[in-house]
Amino acid sequence: MRIGTELVAALVIGVGFGLLLDSWLGTKPWFMLVFFLLGAAAGMFNVYRVVQNQGGAIGYKPADRRSSEDTKMDRDGE
Secondary structure (H helix, E strand, O other): OHHHHHHHHHHHHHHHHHHHHHHHHOOOOHHHHHHHHHHHHHHHHHHHHHHOOOOOOOOOOOOOOOOHHHHHHHHHOO
């Protein structure tokens, strides 16, 4: 559900912004096409982040899990 929402939302925002610029500047359909492509790219990037489980907060990176061997070596000073 979230993947579909991410993709559709990016496309709707991109096309909406493109149509707004086209109506303001009288350049139909050029900005709509450009922002459709940008929205599609942004939507795919968002889907990739969700699939790769990178959807955390900005700057969030999970800590690497260390094995008990590594922890034991650190305590022993080796």
